[in-house]
Amino acid sequence: MPDVSFETIRTYGHLLPLILPPLLGALIGYVTNYVAIRMLFRPLRAWHIFGLRVPLTPGIIPSKRHELAEKMGDMVGSHLLTSEDVGRALEKDHFRLELKGAMNDKLRLFLDRDLGPVVSLVPGEFRERFRDLIEVLRWKAVRAVFEYLDSPAFEKRLRDYLDRKGSELLSRDLESFLTPERYQSMRTHLDSRVATFLHSQGVGKAVASFVDNKTEQFLTSQKSLREVLPAGLVEVILTQLEKEVPPLLEKFGGMLYDPVFRARLVEKGREGIEKFLDSLGGLSAILAGFFDMEKIYGRIPEFLDKAGEEIARWLREEKTQAQVASMLRERLDALLDRPIASYLENVPYDKVAGLRRFVRQRVVEMVQSRRATESLVAFAERGVDRLKDRSFASILEKVLPEGGIDRTRNALAERLLQALRSPEARKALEQILAEKFDDWLFQRPLGKLSARLPADVREELEEGLFRQLVELLKKEVPPLVETLNVRRIVEEKVNSLDILQVEGLLMGIMKEQFKYINLFGALLGFFIGLLNLLVLRLG
Numbered sequence: 001m002p003d004v005s006f007e008t009i010r011t012y013g014h015l016l017p018l019i020l021p022p023l024l025g026a027l028i029g030y031v032t033n034y035v036a037i038r039m040l041f042r043p044l045r046a047w048h049i050f051g052l053r054v055p056l057t058p059g060i061i062p063s064k065r066h067e068l069a070e071k072m073g074d075m076v077g078s079h080l081l082t083s084e085d086v087g088r089a090l091e092k093d094h095f096r097l098e099l100k101g102a103m104n105d106k107l108r109l110f111l112d113r114d115l116g117p118v119v120s121l122v123p124g125e126f127r128e129r130f131r132d133l134i135e136v137l138r139w140k141a142v143r144a145v146f147e148y149l150d151s152p153a154f155e156k157r158l159r160d161y162l163d164r165k166g167s168e169l170l171s172r173d174l175e176s177f178l179t180p181e182r183y184q185s186m187r188t189h190l191d192s193r194v195a196t197f198l199h200s201q202g203v204g205k206a207v208a209s210f211v212d213n214k215t216e217q218f219l220t221s222q223k224s225l226r227e228v229l230p231a232g233l234v235e236v237i238l239t240q241l242e243k244e245v246p247p248l249l250e251k252f253g254g255m256l257y258d259p260v261f262r263a264r265l266v267e268k269g270r271e272g273i274e275k276f277l278d279s280l281g282g283l284s285a286i287l288a289g290f291f292d293m294e295k296i297y298g299r300i301p302e303f304l305d306k307a308g309e310e311i312a313r314w315l316r317e318e319k320t321q322a323q324v325a326s327m328l329r330e331r332l333d334a335l336l337d338r339p340i341a342s343y344l345e346n347v348p349y350d351k352v353a354g355l356r357r358f359v360r361q362r363v364v365e366m367v368q369s370r371r372a373t374e375s376l377v378a379f380a381e382r383g384v385d386r387l388k389d390r391s392f393a394s395i396l397e398k399v400l401p402e403g404g405i406d407r408t409r410n411a412l413a414e415r416l417l418q419a420l421r422s423p424e425a426r427k428a429l430e431q432i433l434a435e436k437f438d439d440w441l442f443q444r445p446l447g448k449l450s451a452r453l454p455a456d457v458r459e460e461l462e463e464g465l466f467r468q469l470v471e472l473l474k475k476e477v478p479p480l481v482e483t484l485n486v487r488r489i490v491e492e493k494v495n496s497l498d499i500l501q502v503e504g505l506l507m508g509i510m511k512e513q514f515k516y517i518n519l520f521g522a523l524l525g526f527f528i529g530l531l532n533l534l535v536l537r538l539g
Contacts, residue, residue, distance in 0.1 A: 017533075018533065021529040021530070021532055021533045022526045022527075022529035022530040022533065023526070023529070024525075024529055025525035025526050025527070025528045025529025025530070025532070026522040026523065026525045026526035026529065027522070027525065028525045029521035029522045029523070029524050029525025029526070029528070030518050030519070030521050030522035030525065032521055032525075033517050033518045033520070033521030033522075034518050034521075037517065037518070084478070087474060087477070087478045090470070090473050090474055090477065091474070096470065099466075099469070099470070099473075100466050103462075103465060103466055103469060104462055104466075107461070107462060107465065108450075110449070111448065111449045111450040111453065111458070112448055112450050113448065114445075114447060114448055115445065115446035115447060115448070115449065116445050116446065117441060117442050117443060117444060117445060117446065118440065118441040118442075118446065119131075119441055119442050131442075134437055134441060138430075138433050138434060138437055141433060142426065142429055142430050142433060145429065146421070146426055146429075149420050149421055150421060155413075155417060158413060158416065158417065159413050162409060162412060162413050162416075163409065166409055169392060170391065170392045170393035170396070170405070171391055171392075171393065172391065172392065173388060173389055173390055173391050173392070174384065174387055174388040174390075174392075175388040175389060178384075178388065187377065187381070190377055190380060191373060191374075191377050194373050194376050194377060195370075195373045198367060198368050198372060198373060198376075199368050203367070203368070204364055204367075204368065207363060207364050207367050208360050208363075208364055211359060211360045211363045211364070212356065212360060215356050215359055215360070216356075218340060219340065219341065219352065219356075220341055221339070221340045221341060222339045222340075222341060223339065223340060224336060224337050224338055224339055224340070226336040226337055228340065229336075234336065237332075238329055238332060238333075241325070241328060241329070241332065242325045242328075242329065245321055245324050245325040245328065246321045393405065396408075
């Protein structure tokens, strides 16, 4: 084996002078570049020999660290991250798309949450202050409202509003309000309300009590019917009775020729004769022996025929009619002059009580009848029909005295102002606001806001928030970048880094490039060694 090695060396030994110079040149070039690169970072501190600093210590980057930080800060702040660059970046489509997506996601999460009361959205440490703020706002709201209510401006606006609305209302008529649908609805409602009112227990008791009182007063009254009844009504009754006497007598005379009536008269005549004979006792048998009673009974119709004509003619005479009318008038005058209580002197109490019950029951039934309801509704309809074509102003001018409309307006305005400015109104407003604020802000859960927002409103909210956010970023971010002083931040950050971190950072970025620099140095050394060999050979 040693023989083989020796033979090999002897065989190829003449090539070493040719190979060795380029290889040494490549090695020298590689090592030189490697050392040069390392000297960028090493040594980390200055070396001293016999008190003298060794040149090129520390390395280039450690020795020029502050200058490097300053240059990097200037580069980033003046060229890489300027306010103009940030502004242009905010206007790029892909940034806006990402921003809108992120904002919509956050908004969707917020709207889909089951939120508690408004106070639950306030951080815990600020809730007491939030309550105090709400209390102050409520107090200021009440004070602001009543300061305005007490001002002349509010009084003028209220009076102007009442005058304007009052004039508009008074110029209209009832028909302009009552469409066919409203009229029918009003009529149905009025009919229902009137029927319910009349059939109520209270109305029944009131009517019964009224009838009992009036009946008692009437039946126990010592006044005559003439005093109770209106004089005109009494005269009308008497006059009408006088007018009815001739037709009544004519009708009575005509009844004498009625077969049915004549048969009844014959029957009554026969009964009368029989009763007369019975009243004679023993004489009736004697008279029966002298007279044929059947023959007498048979002559009654003939007698009625003759008497009927005489009676009918007598009844048609004006004198007879006048005498009958005068007799009736005298009789009625006597009845009208009697005290009312005298009519019931001989009537049993139970009959009087029954009469009172009958009258009371009939009156109550009449009041609660369907006819009474329809009559009242019809009365109301007639009233509406008479007034529907007239303006409210003309109606009120007829009802109110002269200048009453203006006085009513002023009185209404004064009453409203007095009511609105009263301590009671202030107290009521404070209580209402306190209750509403407590309910809205501290009690009532908000729930899911998405359930309360229509889809179109939600889309408008998203678009509006996105526009506001973009405008805010465009307006505020560039000045903030200027305020941040990026140059100073980068410089301070680089100075604060450990030199080994800087080395690791640069080596991590340029490791591949440094490797090629080392290889390039080796290649360059190889060619220099080869060139040196050629020069020596040629020389």
